[in-house]
Amino acid sequence: MALLGLFAPGRCLSCRAPGPPVCAGCRCRLTLLDGPCCDRCGRPTERATDACRECSGRRLAFASARGAVVLAGPAHALVRAWKDRGLRAAADVAADLVLAVVAPPPGVAAVVPVPALPARAAWRGGDGALALAERLGRAWSLEVRRPLQRGGGRTQRGLDRVARRSNARGQFRAVDAVDGPVLLIDDVYTTGATADVCARLLRRAGASRVDVVTFARAVRR
DSSP: OHHHHHHSOOBOTTTOOBSSSSOHHHHHHSOBOOSOBBTTTOOBOSSOBSOOTTTTTOOOSSSEEEEEEESSTHHHHHHHHHHTTOOHHHHHHHHHHHHHHOOOOTTOOEEEEOOOOHHHHHHHTSOHHHHHHHHHHHHHTOEEOOOEEEOSOOOSTTOOHHHHHHHHHTTEEEOSOOOEEEEEEEEEESSSHHHHHHHHHHHHTTEEEEEEEEEEEOOOO
């Protein structure tokens, strides 16, 4: 490993400075979601609230959603390195940040990853949400279950909330029964459409409650 490091030294995944996957400067620029937030969707707020302008009036199938960092600045580079390039170091950093910020609700029976599009997972050599779920499952001593499958279709990237929900409905299905409360794991919470569709399928498959945990969360001002 030391010899390999001479020829391929580590670099920050964001600014490319030599060193760890996230240098000290970029880590300081990450905005942690460790303050007051909406109890329902996890949007940061001035004070804790049961619902916010982002989720009020929406019939969401999940009980709560929490993210570790705001999807801004270095977090974008981390997500790209993880989702588009399948870099293990990025998944390790993402898991460490989630563990530092998010605590699983009591009584959770298992973690369930949101499955990636098969073609994209094959192209980049891995499934980002599954990699995060495996790391969180080990840390929290929770079983990793994979009752959801994803068929062909287009990525959610670039779609608005309505289009995301329609796109997700046609892609996901539950292939196994689920029991007890579970944590749904994904890389990014953007509009909540994917999480809602997957949580609805898990509830129909037998889950008594679904909470969502993601690495990053988009925050609209």
